[in-house]
Amino acid sequence: MGEKGAKTTGDAAAAAEHLVDALQSLGAVRSKKMFGGFGIFCDDVMFGLVDSAGAGFFRAADEQIADLEANGSVGHGRMPYWSISQAELSDEDALVARASVALETARAAKKK
Secondary structure, eight states, rough: OTTOOOOHHHHHHOOOOOHHTTTTGSSSEEEETTTEOOOOOOOEEEEEEEOOOOOOOOEEOOOGHHHHTTTTTTTTTSSEEEEOOHHHHHHHHHHHHHHHHHHHHHHHHHHH
């Protein structure tokens, strides 16, 4: 989620709380402190994360990466998570749509 030994910031906590609140239509969405940031879960499936600085990321499959990059999204290190844009954070419908795809991607990966 963040650099080793990084402390969770108020920005990270606020970003995680915002995602949890905005994504309740997907089900029982919750956050959990992890490695200086937060994991975002639904039904015990992690589909998003917030790093220690407060940046949000959603899970993505390989076939989604080209589109995400074309829209300015960046990957989170070696993990299969890609940044959430300011436009998505400002538009709840867009945020829920992207999160829904991320959740389905995470569920599919968990079944493998």
